[in-house]
Amino acid sequence: MSDTRETVLHLEKLDRFYGELKVLEGVDFTISKGEIVALLGPSGSGKSSLLHVAGLLEPPTSGEVYINGRATSMMNDAERTRLRRDTLGFVYQFHHLQPEFTALGNVSLPQLIAGRSHKQADIRSTNILTNLGLAERLQHQPAQLSGGEKQRVAIARALANEPSLLLADEPTGNLDVETSGRVFDALLDIVQERGLAALIATHDRALAARMDRVVAIKDRRLVQVEIDESTVTILGE
Numbered sequence: 001m002s003d004t005r006e007t008v009l010h011l012e013k014l015d016r017f018y019g020e021l022k023v024l025e026g027v028d029f030t031i032s033k034g035e036i037v038a039l040l041g042p043s044g045s046g047k048s049s050l051l052h053v054a055g056l057l058e059p060p061t062s063g064e065v066y067i068n069g070r071a072t073s074m075m076n077d078a079e080r081t082r083l084r085r086d087t088l089g090f091v092y093q094f095h096h097l098q099p100e101f102t103a104l105g106n107v108s109l110p111q112l113i114a115g116r117s118h119k120q121a122d123i124r125s126t127n128i129l130t131n132l133g134l135a136e137r138l139q140h141q142p143a144q145l146s147g148g149e150k151q152r153v154a155i156a157r158a159l160a161n162e163p164s165l166l167l168a169d170e171p172t173g174n175l176d177v178e179t180s181g182r183v184f185d186a187l188l189d190i191v192q193e194r195g196l197a198a199l200i201a202t203h204d205r206a207l208a209a210r211m212d213r214v215v216a217i218k219d220r221r222l223v224q225v226e227i228d229e230s231t232v233t234i235l236g237e
């Protein structure tokens with residue numbers, strides 16, 4: 001890599017196979033600080049697999065994942081876990097919040113695990129949740145929140161340890177169109193405000209069109225695309 005200073009994620013010659021099934025093959029991809037990238041692709045094309053490998057949740061079959069310029073393949077589990085905790089945030093289609101904790105508690109939890117005090121964690125959690133429009137919901141448990149609010153708490157939790165890179169897998173895919181649009185606005189605002197990099201898998205072209213760049217999985221590789229409401233154009237073809 002020639003310049004790793006601003007590169008948050010770099011995937012190099014990456015393959016992900018499940019036995020005989022070749023899902024990703026020869027993927028080269030880079031995201032820089034402050035860039036928000038949409039990941040499109042039909043169901044089963046490998047979006048979740050790519051996010052899992054980029055997020056150090058699964059190893060690639062071959063190739064290398066660089067996070068903030070650091071190669072990860074030779075790291076041991078403890079190093080990889082620490083890097084994941086300190087630099088990556090995850091949002092999934094389903095919120096996966098702890099049902100017995102409040103919104104504040106859910107956002108503070110990863111910070112406590114990372115070694116912050118309760119007081120530091122709660123101050124930071126209050127700030128993030130307030131930024132996401134949940135100032136009045138801090139003490140509510142997930143069951144007392146709407147679907148959109150739960151997903152905002154999940155976004156706040158992903159940002160709690162100030163990651164360099166947010167990885168999101170259909171983050172609003174479980175919400176109705178209107179709520180999805182609003183939660184997405186909040187997500188983009190907070191990611192932009194904080195100058196983070198983000199890779200966001202979505203089926204929704206209208207949402208994808210609002211991001212800085214759109215890539216799609218085609219024939220096991222990542223290609224750069226341009227989209228409008230009705231068409232997806234693969235650049236360079």
Ligand SMILES: Nc1ncnc2c1ncn2[C@@H]1O[C@H](COP(=O)(O)OP(=O)(O)OP(=O)(O)O)[C@@H](O)[C@H]1O
Binds near residue numbers: 042
């Ligand atoms: N652990 C696994 N073992 C075997 N095959 C798997 C495994 N995980 C995923 N696959 C297969 O790999 C392919 C890609 O799956 P993946 O979940 O990455 O696709 P996706 O684009 O995220 O799909 P969707 O949009 O439906 O969530 C699919 O054919 C899937 O069945």
